[in-house]
Amino acid sequence: MIRPSLRLTSALLCALSLTLTASCSGARYRSTTDDGARTGPGSVSTAQCDSYQPTAGVSDKDITLGTTLPVTGPLAAAGTIRYGLQAYFDYINAEHGGVKGHRVRLLVRDDAYDPARAATNVGELTGHSNVFALVSPVGTANVLAFRDDLEQQCIPNLLVASGAPAFADTAHPWTLTGLPTYSAEAAALAETITASKKVKTVAVLSQNDDYGRAYLDAFQARLAGSHVKVVAKRTYDVTQPTVDTQVTQLAATKADAVLVAALGAKCPQITNGIADTTWRPKVLVGSLCTTRSLMQLMKPAARDALVTTQWYKSPGNKRWASDPAMALYRKKIAQYAPKADPNEDFVLNGWLWGQLTVDLLERAPKLTRADVMSTARAASLKTDTMLDGVSFRTGPDDASPLESLQPVQYTASGFSPIDAATGKLLPNGETKLVSFEGTSGKTK
Incomplete structure (x- = not known):
């Protein structure tokens, strides 16, 4: 059974039908390697297991x-x-x-x-x-x-x-x-401001846990040696009812950009808080802040010029x-x-x-x-819901399967992809991925 994929064979079958028939649109998806070959197993040891049950959870049906x-x-x-x-x-x-x-x-x-x-x-x-x-x-x-x-x-x-x-x-x-990894995403966001001559200072507001620290560490590592300096850092606890104090403190720095390493309801709370001040920094957020339910809670002014990354077809x-x-x-x-x-x-x-x-x-x-x-x-x-150029790869020494990201910039009416190397918006339909191994990256 063939599922719609990005393989040439499936594309040709659909093209031959002249229109998108049910046999194409309803067919079962199969992911492929870049050359279409099937993957094979590596080697995961069970020697250290307390009690290995190989087929637990599997019945005849x-x-x-x-x-x-x-x-x-x-x-x-x-x-x-x-x-x-x-x-x-x-x-x-x-x-x-x-x-x-x-x-x-x-x-x-x-x-x-x-x-x-x-x-x-x-x-x-x-x-x-x-x-x-x-x-x-x-x-x-x-x-x-x-x-x-x-x-x-x-x-x-x-x-x-x-x-x-x-x-x-x-x-x-x-x-x-x-x-x-959050480290790769933070590094990609850092790329978008190191390319800008207008951004010289950046502030950081992060969740006070492993999530926030992963963003902050990778972000600072990527900025090291660049012209962009981190001028202030504040954290918040998930249980805090508001982050108004932290936003006010960071707004006083007048930094050119701010990294928001937040999750859930704190994302619109922070971005709306920034929009309510006279501070107008470039706002960098993790992709988990830009889901539909959270974006709907943001004011138009809070969404304007918001920068994040994507790896799938939003x-x-x-x-x-x-x-x-x-x-x-x-x-x-x-x-x-x-x-x-x-x-x-x-x-x-x-x-x-x-x-x-x-x-x-x-x-x-x-x-x-x-x-x-x-x-x-x-x-x-490779799934057909990932962006072109993004794939899921692992190996004996590689446990980070998704290492290509597309920086994007939101406005009140939508968003556009960014060329991280120049900081410029790309024409609709174009992409320019940033690929990372660990936290070192290069533009593809």
């Missing part, structure tokens, strides 16, 4: 996966990842016979973005519910709360919804991030209105997850991670935990 994420609480927007995951698995089950004849089941648990609850959820999922693997659990502190337990049991922890460098570490072979971008992959996504979200907002980036992320999960399961020689994790550790995949 089903393969059961689990996730824990914030369905409720201050970061509930990220919990909508579950809609995209579930919709893709339901689509594969109903229309393509599942994976190797197995229906993919997903068990979802709400942790309200609380690490203790996340650890409890995972204990139940891997114990009583006996899931085969975790897929796309959300949050740095949350995943750190149970990562080592999964490692000791040799349970795959796939496509973690956190870009913390801790999850792009070959020393933890059973855990794999599903995002570009469903809020009109550029993808007629894209076949996005048309299929919207159709199936409406069919299998009618409560979800298809324009929400987190929903698209879930769908994309569902694509990658199914690909990894299919490519594994057998449906065993070691084979699936080994396959994930030696992958070169």
Whole structure:
């Protein structure tokens, strides 16, 4: 069965049909390597496992996966990842016979973005519910709360919804991030201001945890030796009701730019707070700040000139209105997850991670935990919902699978890609990715 992809063969089949028929738009997606070859497994050892159960969660008919994420609480927007995951698995089950004849089941648990609850959820999922693997659990502190337990049991922890460098570490072979590292994103944002002669000073407001520190460290490392100087740094705790004091203190610096390393509701709170002052810096934010639900909470003045990065086809971008992959996504979200907002980036992320999960399961020689994790550790995949030029690559010494980003600048009416080397907006339809290995980068 062929799924729509960016391979020439699939493109030609659709072109021969002259119009986008159901056989093309409804076909099952298969990711490819750059040359179209299938990936093969690497080698993940089970020697250190306390009790390795290779096929736990796999029956004659089903393969059961689990996730824990914030369905409720201050970061509930990220919990909508579950809609995209579930919709893709339901689509594969109903229309393509599942994976190797197995229906993919997903068990979802709400942790309200609380690490203790996340650890409890995972204990139940891997114990009583006996899931085969975790897929796309959300949050740095949350995943750190149970990562080592999964490692000791040799349970795959796939496509973690956190870009913390801790999850792009070959020393933890059973855990794999599903995002570009925050370090790479922070470095890409730094690139956009080092190219500008107008920006000489920058302030930083960051979340007081591993997430915020990862951004700050990489951002400062990328600015080292450049003409741009960090003139002030402030932090906030997730539980703080407001960040007004920090915004006021940073506004007093009159810095030319500000890095906002925030999550959830704090993103619009901070950007709106800046817009309410007389300070007009270039505002740099992580991509998790620019999901549809958060952008809708920002005032037009707060969205204007906002700079972030992208690596997937954002469903809020009109550029993808007629894209076949996005048309299929919207159709199936409406069919299998009618409560979800298809324009929400987190929903698209879930769908994309569902694509990658199914690909990894299919490519594994057998449906065993070691084979699936080994396959994930030696992958070169491309989904049709990623930007052109972006791929998912891993290897024995590379646990950072997504290393290409496109800087973009928002306005009150939309956004445009940026050439990081010049700081100039690119014409509609053009991209110029910044590619990174670790936190060193170059423009492609």
